[in-house]
Amino acid sequence: xxxxxxxxxEVHVWEKEKIINKSQGQAILSKYGMAKKPAKVHxxxxxxxxxxxxxxxxxxxxxxxxxxxxxxxxxxQEIPAVLKLIILFGTTFLLYFIGWKIGYDTKRFPIIGxxxxxxxxxxxxxxxxxxxxxxxxxxxxxxxxLIWFIAIAPLTYGFKSKPTLLLALILFGCWMASFMxxxxxxxxxxxxxxxGFGVFLFYGLTLYGIGYMHEKSVFKDxxxxxxxxxxxxTLAILYAVVVSELEILENAGGHWLSYVFLVTAALTVLGSAxxxxxxxxxxxxxxxxVLALITAxxxxxxxxxxxxxxxxxxxxxxxxxxIFVYVIFFIxxxxxxxxxxxxxxxxxxxxxxxxxxxxxxYFYFTTVFKYLPKSLALVxxxxxxxxxxxxxxxxxxxxxxxIKK
Amino acid sequence: MVxxxxxxxxxxxxxxxxSKQFVLMMAVPFVVxxxxxxxxxxxxxxxEEIVLKVMPIDPVDLFRGNYVDLGYRDISNLDLNEVGADxxxxxxxxLYATLSKKEEFWTVDMISHKKIFVNENEVCMKGxxxxxxxxxxxxxxxxxxxxxxxxxxxxxxxxxxxxxxxSVVSVDESCNSVLKALIVGNETVKTK
Numbered sequence: 001x002x003x004x005x006x007x008x009x010e011v012h013v014w015e016k017e018k019i020i021n022k023s024q025g026q027a028i029l030s031k032y033g034m035a036k037k038p039a040k041v042h043x044x045x046x047x048x049x050x051x052x053x054x055x056x057x058x059x060x061x062x063x064x065x066x067x068x069x070x071x072x073x074x075x076x077q078e079i080p081a082v083l084k085l086i087i088l089f090g091t092t093f094l095l096y097f098i099g100w101k102i103g104y105d106t107k108r109f110p111i112i113g114x115x116x117x118x119x120x121x122x123x124x125x126x127x128x129x130x131x132x133x134x135x136x137x138x139x140x141x142x143x144x145x146l147i148w149f150i151a152i153a154p155l156t157y158g159f160k161s162k163p164t165l166l167l168a169l170i171l172f173g174c175w176m177a178s179f180m181x182x183x184x185x186x187x188x189x190x191x192x193x194x195x196g197f198g199v200f201l202f203y204g205l206t207l208y209g210i211g212y213m214h215e216k217s218v219f220k221d222x223x224x225x226x227x228x229x230x231x232x233x234t235l236a237i238l239y240a241v242v243v244s245e246l247e248i249l250e251n252a253g254g255h256w257l258s259y260v261f262l263v264t265a266a267l268t269v270l271g272s273a274x275x276x277x278x279x280x281x282x283x284x285x286x287x288x289x290v291l292a293l294i295t296a297x298x299x300x301x302x303x304x305x306x307x308x309x310x311x312x313x314x315x316x317x318x319x320x321x322x323i324f325v326y327v328i329f330f331i332x333x334x335x336x337x338x339x340x341x342x343x344x345x346x347x348x349x350x351x352x353x354x355x356x357x358x359x360x361x362y363f364y365f366t367t368v369f370k371y372l373p374k375s376l377a378l379v380x381x382x383x384x385x386x387x388x389x390x391x392x393x394x395x396x397x398x399x400x401x402x403i404k405k
Numbered sequence: 406m407v408x409x410x411x412x413x414x415x416x417x418x419x420x421x422x423x424s425k426q427f428v429l430m431m432a433v434p435f436v437v438x439x440x441x442x443x444x445x446x447x448x449x450x451x452x453e454e455i456v457l458k459v460m461p462i463d464p465v466d467l468f469r470g471n472y473v474d475l476g477y478r479d480i481s482n483l484d485l486n487e488v489g490a491d492x493x494x495x496x497x498x499x500l501y502a503t504l505s506k507k508e509e510f511w512t513v514d515m516i517s518h519k520k521i522f523v524n525e526n527e528v529c530m531k532g533x534x535x536x537x538x539x540x541x542x543x544x545x546x547x548x549x550x551x552x553x554x555x556x557x558x559x560x561x562x563x564x565x566x567x568x569x570x571x572s573v574v575s576v577d578e579s580c581n582s583v584l585k586a587l588i589v590g591n592e593t594v595k596t597k
Contacts, residue, residue: 077554136584151434158430
């Protein structure tokens with residue numbers, strides 16, 4: 001087969017697979033004397049037209065869908081139970097089916113497909129809640145979060161859906177909090193969070209370690225979700241210790257789950273050391289993991305050994321420990337940003353800077369605000385936010401741009 | 406020309422999901438939800454029906470439409486001086502109760518930390534200790550919510566406050582209970 005013959009055949013295949021359009025195909029062939037040069041190469045027109053039609057079609061479908069939902073919601077109580085179940089199951093299945101078809105099978109609209117898969121995962125929760133309503137099952141939130149988590153967890157890996165994974169991680173956290181509160185109502189989740197504080201100290205680090213396990217797998221994209229969420233969670237927990245001035249530790253019990261997650265958090269640090277040894281990890285990341293574990297362990301042991309912790313009557317020893325936590329938390333924030341920079345992970349930088357702002361904000365409102373007149377303190381605070389925010393944003397964009405290069 | 410192998414993979418070289426794999430994956434949430442429904446349907450279908458006297462508590466759930474919050478005169482708060490218990494109960498513990506019918510309604514005879522063997526004219530119900538105050542134990546049974554259209558819920562609520570309501574509960578051999586219907590005066594209220 002001559003080269004020209006090969007090229008002509010390939011151009012027809014590219015046109016068929018819509019990699020190029022007809023006018024572009026003609027332009028390529030005309031370059032080698034195999035076709036007449038087209039008057040104009042239509043690069044975007046046809047694509048633009050088909051995109052407009054696509055958007056209009058999608059809007060039309062959304063309107064139809066919304067109309068259907070409004071109709072169902074208005075007449076929900078009149079609909080028989082069997083039909084309700086059919087509607088719930090049908091809607092859930094349809095969302096997943098369309099999402100799979102356009103995002104994973106034909107790959108015509110991958111982003112919309114993934115969004116529909118995520119919507120389907122939310123619809124699973126809606127289906128569970130409304131099914132419970134049909135059967136008058138009491139709002140038992142531990143069970144609800146757990147069932148929803150179990151239903152969607154395998155789908156996160158099946159569809160390789162990062163948003164669904166994030167939803168699953170949040171649901172698991174909510175289940176743990178509900179479980180530890182021992183009560184059924186939604187508002188007891190917060191109670192469970194405080195009572196099971198020791199567990200959550202190590203949960204974030206555990207998630208970070210689970211991220212490592214995905215490094216060499218086909219799900220390596222999940223590593224950033226696990227580690228980003230784990231990092232955010234760990235810093236949020238320690239920030240809660242900082243702003244409560246240790247008071248949050250009063251009810252942090254020695255639940256058996258704390259020991260389980262302590263072991264898994266320690267395994268995360270070992271994993272981090274392994275990665276560093278293999279040349280895959282960074283020193284900043286390893287340091288972060290070690291420091292986070294030591295801090296979490298110190299806070300947990302402190303919580304088990306003291307009672308009646310109140311910022312009004314902190315002893316000298318408690319004050320020393322609190323200052324230690326302040327300093328370590330600041331170092332963790334710096335390590336988070338550095339870790340993000342050296343690992344080329346903008347999300348880590350964003351999280352680090354977020355907590356930097358929260359940290360500075362905490363000190364501002366607990367110290368400066370107390371000692372200056374309120375009006376002056378507010379003006380100064382506003383100026384710091386404006387100028388500081390502008391400077392941080394400028395630096396953040398510069399760092400992220402450098403990473404992306 | 407794109408090979409068959411290349412067609413099976415996406416741009417990152419990962420395998421695409423075919424229709425069989427899709428159906429298999431869809432089975433997971435549906436099996437979980439159907440399992441959840443069956444768990445309660447079996448109790449509804451095969452459990453013994455008992456009638457409990459309702460007393461009022463609170464109003465609207467923001468997240469799941471209107472429902473009537475129900476308390477039970479004879480089982481929501483138990484006095485350990487009147488009801489036999491194997492040992493002390495702590496908040497959050499699972500509790501098993503033996504109930505028998507007294508005149509119109511069923512009331513608790515005994516409570517225990519383990520499932521109790523019951524006679525023909527008795528049932529066993531499982532609950533969770535909500536609160537402990539001295540000799541009084543507050544219990545949640547999972548039958549404290551009944552969903553109704555907003556207007557109907559308000560009507561039923563005012564009947565509950567007048568002491569005019571009882572509930573029909575289905576209890577199975579595993580001591581699980583599911584709320585079947587409310588009896589408001591002479592009217593039986595079920596959702597469709």
